[in-house]
Amino acid sequence: MGFEYKNVWVVSYNNAFKTSNTDSLDTYYETLSQNLRALPGVKEISFCSDNVPFSQNSWEGGANYNGKQVGGVNQYTVDDTYNTTMTTQLLEGRWFNKADMVAKNQPIIISSDLKEKFFGTGQAVGKLIGDGDQPGHDKKLMKVIGVIQGIKANGDYRPAGYGVYHRVDTGSYHWLGRIMVRVNEGTTAAFEARLYKILANYMKNSNVEIEHLTKKRVEANYFTVVPMIVLGIVGGFLVINVALGLFGVLWYNINKRRGEIGLRRAVGATGSSVSTQLITESMILATLSLIIGAFFAVQMPLLNVFDLAAGIYLVAMALSIIFIYLLVFLCSLYPGKQAAAIYPAVALHED
Numbered sequence: 001m002g003f004e005y006k007n008v009w010v011v012s013y014n015n016a017f018k019t020s021n022t023d024s025l026d027t028y029y030e031t032l033s034q035n036l037r038a039l040p041g042v043k044e045i046s047f048c049s050d051n052v053p054f055s056q057n058s059w060e061g062g063a064n065y066n067g068k069q070v071g072g073v074n075q076y077t078v079d080d081t082y083n084t085t086m087t088t089q090l091l092e093g094r095w096f097n098k099a100d101m102v103a104k105n106q107p108i109i110i111s112s113d114l115k116e117k118f119f120g121t122g123q124a125v126g127k128l129i130g131d132g133d134q135p136g137h138d139k140k141l142m143k144v145i146g147v148i149q150g151i152k153a154n155g156d157y158r159p160a161g162y163g164v165y166h167r168v169d170t171g172s173y174h175w176l177g178r179i180m181v182r183v184n185e186g187t188t189a190a191f192e193a194r195l196y197k198i199l200a201n202y203m204k205n206s207n208v209e210i211e212h213l214t215k216k217r218v219e220a221n222y223f224t225v226v227p228m229i230v231l232g233i234v235g236g237f238l239v240i241n242v243a244l245g246l247f248g249v250l251w252y253n254i255n256k257r258r259g260e261i262g263l264r265r266a267v268g269a270t271g272s273s274v275s276t277q278l279i280t281e282s283m284i285l286a287t288l289s290l291i292i293g294a295f296f297a298v299q300m301p302l303l304n305v306f307d308l309a310a311g312i313y314l315v316a317m318a319l320s321i322i323f324i325y326l327l328v329f330l331c332s333l334y335p336g337k338q339a340a341a342i343y344p345a346v347a348l349h350e351d
Contacts, residue, residue: 001151002089002149002152002160003088003151004087006213006214007187008086008181008183009180009210010178010181010210010211010216011178011179011195011199012207012208012210013178013199013207013208014177014207022170022171029173032202033047036179036195039198041183041184041187042181042182042195043184044081044084044085045085045179046078046079046082046085046086047078047079047168047172047173047179047180048076048078048079048082049075049178050177051153052180053151053216053217054153055153056154056223059074059075060075061073062131063130063132064130065118065128065130068117069132070117073161073162073163073164074111074163075163076165076166077165077166077168077172078165078168080095080096080167085181086180087182088148090147090148091115091148091149092146093125094145094146095146105140105141106140107143108129108143108164108166109144109164109165110147110148110162110164110165111148111161111164112147112149113162115144117162124147126143126145128142128143129142129144130142150163151163154220155221156221157221157224158224181195192210196208196210246331247331250278250331250332253278254335254338254339261274271340271341275336275337275340278335279332282328282329283325294317294321300313
């Protein structure tokens with residue numbers, strides 16, 4: 001996941017303190033920060049932008065370096081304690097500190113995916129990257145001071161994606177609306193109620209809400225799992241319909257060929273040979289259909305549809321072919337057994 005989400009709470013707030021004086025604003029939130037850290041159940045807190053993990057909120061922009069450009073880069077605004085609050089994995093360089101306030105180029109920390117895109121296996125720390133998705137259209141150049149493992153902010157089943165982390169500045173508290181709170185293991189609901197009361201009393205005009213990242217993770221995963229379950233149900237329904245149709249066609253075919261089957265039995269064919277013949281015929285027809293279907297399916301990896309690796313398509317095709325063969329075999333097994341049980345005299349008499 002790139003971070004430790006257990007025992008982390010998200011405090012959402014708005015309209016906490018309205019003032020145009022930046023110093024007063026900083027003092028207001030610094031006092032709040034000290035009060036929260038003084039609570040016995042709190043390990044660390046961090047102020048950050050609204051696009052916290054599992055929130056379905058996103059701030060996206062672009063980035064470029066040495067002719068390479070990417071869009072859809074997640075932009076995070078965080079403070080100096082975000083890495084300890086979220087227990088992110090620093091792979092290279094360092095995290096933000098107060099000395100970054102006077103840096104010539106805005107210091108940033110990038111995710112491992114973006115580092116690999118721009119620098120491969122080379123060094124990223126110290127390099128300057130643009131903040132636009134097109135070279136030459138940058139408003140500013142940003143200096144990389146660290147690389148962290150990409151955070152899977154949209155749940156277990158979605159990739160981390162590109163990410164750029166910006167340090168909060170003196171005016172950030174005007175629009176920041178989230179506080180990440182790491183609490184001790186086994187913290188009870190009673191402490192949550194106490195925390196809510198402290199926040200509500202301090203930010204009297206604000207709407208305060210406390211959520212747990214563990215619950216938000218489950219909700220985020222639902223956005224991926226539920227559509228897959230629905231598609232699985234639809235796919236299962238279609239498979240059942242295909243199986244019933246195939247079973248019916250084979251049953252009808254046997255009834256039409258009762259005379260042929262009876263004649264074969266009369267000249268000495270065994271029941272197992274008759275059953276094997278019908279199953280083999282079904283498998284041959286399935287093979288002819290699969291050749292046509294595979295011709296169209298193989299276009300997916302050739303055209304790089306959905307930007308997936310070719311190996312994924314090939315494995316899926318192989319599993320699908322095996323499943324179809326198994327389905328045809330099972331559907332033809334019982335009709336073949338029924339054909340083997342036909343008595344020659346009865347079949348020839350009916351014919």
